[in-house]
Amino acid sequence: MASSRLFSPLNIFILLVILVFAVAIALLTVAQGAGQFLFGRAYAEGELKSYVAEVLKETVGGASCQAIDSDRNGYVSCDYTTARESGVTRSVECAAWGVSGFINRGCKTRLPMFPNGQG
Numbered sequence: 001m002a003s004s005r006l007f008s009p010l011n012i013f014i015l016l017v018i019l020v021f022a023v024a025i026a027l028l029t030v031a032q033g034a035g036q037f038l039f040g041r042a043y044a045e046g047e048l049k050s051y052v053a054e055v056l057k058e059t060v061g062g063a064s065c066q067a068i069d070s071d072r073n074g075y076v077s078c079d080y081t082t083a084r085e086s087g088v089t090r091s092v093e094c095a096a097w098g099v100s101g102f103i104n105r106g107c108k109t110r111l112p113m114f115p116n117g118q119g
Helices: 002-006 009-054 099-103
Strands: 060-065 075-082 090-095 107-109
Touching (some): 009 060, 009 075, 009 107, 075 107
Antiparallel strands (some): 075 090, 090 107
């Protein structure tokens, strides 16, 4: 009698729904990590070049962006130089490849850290 309640259609349906959600979350997590590893750097550098051209009205001389969004804020760190000032390296955070990177677009400047921790 107890086993018939355990395998009721409602319980089986609930178990299948939970299983489908767990598998979907696992697949999305793996896909985002693999996508950042494979496409992250090129995606962020493209966002950087667009940002420098459209916002700063400059041309990128050299650029280097991280591929992985390690703090999961939707941005990765990028360093770049402009064609006009090739000796000055600047730092920004640009949209990362992934769901949060498609919501976040472009780049943002990083706030400097002051010695007393305010910034």
